[in-house]
Amino acid sequence: MKKKQKVVRIHPRKKPNLAMPVCPYCGRDAVMRPAEYVYGDDTITAGSMLYVCSGYPDCNSYVGVHRGTKKPMGSLADKELRNKRIRAHRAMNRLIESGYMCKNGVYAWLSCSLNLPPKETHIGCFSDYMCEQTIMECERVLENWKGKRAA
Template sequence: MKKQIIRCPYCGSTAILRDASYVYGGKSRGGKVYVCSHYPECNSYVGVHPGTTIPKGTLANRELRKKRIRAHNTFDQIWKQGILSRRDAYRWIADKFSLNEQQAHIGRFSDYMCDQLIIESQKVLHNNISLPLAG
């Protein structure tokens, strides 16, 4: 299989596969990251699925990484609270935003898509608040 070239969406440079400690230093839990070759001036990177060289999404700068974490934290409550199974929750993302299965990953989402997911996830959570039964 031909090695894929990953480009930084911010500066256009190629990304380099590095040990996670390159970015996280002593806080690293092992693993690998794709890092923009202009890091740290261009602060974009993405984690890699354990034991592979497959990126978990697209390179993101600090602001987008924070937004993706917030989107995940909000969305994950849908399956953690048992409103939907994890698998069905991801299917819901795909259906809600007319995405295919590959596109329905928060690690690929833009700032705008993260905002939309947070809004829609909050609606689902609000509409599924379990109220105590009247006694």
């Protein structure tokens, strides 16, 4: 006689527990810490949190946490990748501030330009290469738009 398998049902409103992020550089688990742990007195937003590689400061990778949650804003990144992501966000913001596109429009356009599903078009998860592509595409569109306006 076969044993009945137990069916586990998840309440539709409950989200599954998120696993702790793992450092892509050294493979250690990340731990949640106040932003002051990394930034000290230079912390911009009081009460903000980070996931920091448990090998910090030897392994200098971390990522911000969405306020009021335990959800990381992306994947852990070292200094170089964090700077690339900042540059990519700035490039996108120039499109928005220029009046060329709204924020949702930029993400929809970028998703198509990079051939990514919309749910994967998140700079906080981008690699070095995808950040470079984002910067290049944003600058190309902005230059083209400015050229048309000047003509």
